[in-house]
Amino acid sequence: MNAVPAAGASTREKIIEAAASLIPEVGWGGVTSRRVAERAGVNPGVIHYHVGSISELRRIAAAGKIRMFFLDRINGALSQQDPTVAVELILRSLCAGDSHDPELLLLYESLVAANRDAQLRTDIAASLSQLRRQLHDWFAEQGVAHPLAAAVTLTAAIDGFLLQRTLDPDLDPTPLIEGLAPLVKRRPGHL
Amino acid sequence: MNAVPAAGASTREKIIEAAASLIPEVGWGGVTSRRVAERAGVNPGVIHYHVGSISELRRIAAAGKIRMFFLDRINGALSQQDPTVAVELILRSLCAGDSHDPELLLLYESLVAANRDAQLRTDIAASLSQLRRQLHDWFAEQGVAHPLAAAVTLTAAIDGFLLQRTLDPDLDPTPLIEGLAPLVKRRPGHL
DNA sequence: GATAGTCCTGGACACTCGTCCAAATCAATT
DNA sequence: AATTGATTTGGACGAGTGTCCAGGACTATC
Numbered sequence: 273m274n275a276v277p278a279a280g281a282s283t284r285e286k287i288i289e290a291a292a293s294l295i296p297e298v299g300w301g302g303v304t305s306r307r308v309a310e311r312a313g314v315n316p317g318v319i320h321y322h323v324g325s326i327s328e329l330r331r332i333a334a335a336g337k338i339r340m341f342f343l344d345r346i347n348g349a350l351s352q353q354d355p356t357v358a359v360e361l362i363l364r365s366l367c368a369g370d371s372h373d374p375e376l377l378l379l380y381e382s383l384v385a386a387n388r389d390a391q392l393r394t395d396i397a398a399s400l401s402q403l404r405r406q407l408h409d410w411f412a413e414q415g416v417a418h419p420l421a422a423a424v425t426l427t428a429a430i431d432g433f434l435l436q437r438t439l440d441p442d443l444d445p446t447p448l449i450e451g452l453a454p455l456v457k458r459r460p461g462h463l
Numbered sequence: 464m465n466a467v468p469a470a471g472a473s474t475r476e477k478i479i480e481a482a483a484s485l486i487p488e489v490g491w492g493g494v495t496s497r498r499v500a501e502r503a504g505v506n507p508g509v510i511h512y513h514v515g516s517i518s519e520l521r522r523i524a525a526a527g528k529i530r531m532f533f534l535d536r537i538n539g540a541l542s543q544q545d546p547t548v549a550v551e552l553i554l555r556s557l558c559a560g561d562s563h564d565p566e567l568l569l570l571y572e573s574l575v576a577a578n579r580d581a582q583l584r585t586d587i588a589a590s591l592s593q594l595r596r597q598l599h600d601w602f603a604e605q606g607v608a609h610p611l612a613a614a615v616t617l618t619a620a621i622d623g624f625l626l627q628r629t630l631d632p633d634l635d636p637t638p639l640i641e642g643l644a645p646l647v648k649r650r651p652g653h654l
Numbered sequence: 655g656a657t658a659g660t661c662c663t664g665g666a667c668a669c670t671c672g673t674c675c676a677a678a679t680c681a682a683t684t
Numbered sequence: 685a686a687t688t689g690a691t692t693t694g695g696a697c698g699a700g701t702g703t704c705c706a707g708g709a710c711t712a713t714c
Binding site: 298299300301302372377380381383384385386387388393396397400401418420421422423424425426427428429430431432433435436438439440447448450451452454455 | 489490491492493563568571572574575576577578579584587588591592609611612613614615616617618619620621622623624626627629630631638639641642643645646
């Protein structure tokens, strides 16, 4: 189970990838062994050879995707010069794509499922708290007045807004950007 | 189906109530006909007599509870005098109870399930947009500078924060209250 | 080429699911 | 008391589920 040869790792990854792609489509509970096997082009029996159980498969697939999601989509904006610009950039970019962005749907499916899976909850909570800390440090560095309040509020607001936007694709991010702008303004004295 | 006698309505309500109480416990997909029947103290067969299908039962139960939730928990704060106080009151009250508040868990279960159920999506989107409008009107009345930005940001931030708090009960609402306070400050000229 | 270890196949197992229905029960009217 | 309609019962049906396993195939080592 520890040292997995290349060939085995390949089908294992195919299985995990298939599960991850299914979560947003059919929901957490809809990810079944047969469906995963079919999408991965793999025999149903082989799933339990590479991954212990379906619950564990869902957990592995979700946690991996979520970690990547935060790294890719949020951290990219931190290379911006101005916090206000960065916030607008994050939101515009997140709203640019489909409102049914698979990565977002996977995130929300997992967040809700985590309430019934302690291991998953721990994994996601770690990713979220790391995200908050990164934002906090960056805001502090950029001379934002209240970096902690800014990081917590921003994380929560984006999270909630995107969740609501999955229900109503026409939801306009502009008021939110306006609302968040003063929060991330630099202190007057900052160079 | 329209004019339901008293006796029938009674068991029908027992069924719906049982379903609503199960959603936060076992998740959207975990609400099965047998479980609902057991909790309602009712024969499994009778569910399809009073409610068409299990999907419809879940939808009915969820939509009703969510409408009530917004009415009870949010509107109560609008009788406050000061918007800043009201925001703090809403958050403190929502964070006072269990972080696994059944009503909140039901809301998030339903929000996620709504992505795979057009009817449910429409119902919840209506409740949410009504909530935003109520907040907007109240903020405008109270002389908040940017009522629309305030309403959208507040709704999103609270929604997201509470979702994250279901994962991490120790999450402190204070930074969020700090972050939202300037957003709902009255215009200087307001009496 | 034989052997050993890894990987895969196909099918079985026991279970739960949503839905349906004929028959039994109940309530109220005639 | 008889009749009629609404309500409830208990069980059945087929489909789908997670999990497991005996064996086949495949690959690298000796």
